[in-house]
Amino acid sequence: MESLAHYIPQLMITAGIIILAIEVAVLGFATFILFFLGLSLIITGAICWVGLMPATWPVILLANAILTTVLAGVLWRPLLRMQSHTDDKRVKSDFEGHIFVTSETVNKSGSALYTYSGIQWKLKSDIEIAAGCEVEVIKAEVGVLWVKAV
Known part of the structure; x- marks a missing residue:
């Protein structure tokens, strides 16, 4: 010691x-x-x-x-x-930019579904998009893909 x-x-x-x-x-x-x-x-x-x-x-x-x-x-x-101090910059998801044709009418309620990457996603949009339109993913949330018409 x-x-x-x-x-x-x-x-x-x-x-x-x-x-x-x-x-x-x-x-x-x-x-x-x-x-x-x-x-x-x-x-x-x-x-x-x-x-x-x-x-x-x-x-x-x-x-x-x-x-x-x-x-x-x-x-x-x-x-x-x-x-x-936090950074409020939104992170871009890998799903953003994915383009596909929707089989159902897409609106804000999220009733339209789309299976991608083994997951069934709810599709949402600020404006109504008719079935059969080509859409692009603009934002991905948990279980929800926000889309816009291409």
């Missing part, structure tokens, strides 16, 4: 990196507390390693508690803002 006492700064930096890896890889950066703790362990370990702070347990625990609190106070809002 005495031999580990000589490597406290290195152990703290290693523990901080492991905690950051768990936060990012396992939890997907969903909780910030492990991020703040890991960061404070790395910073405190580096400060001890350089010799600016004694590597004793009471000093290390107090420094980590204070540094974790300061990091949480400073970084909480920016990280929350970064996490709440």
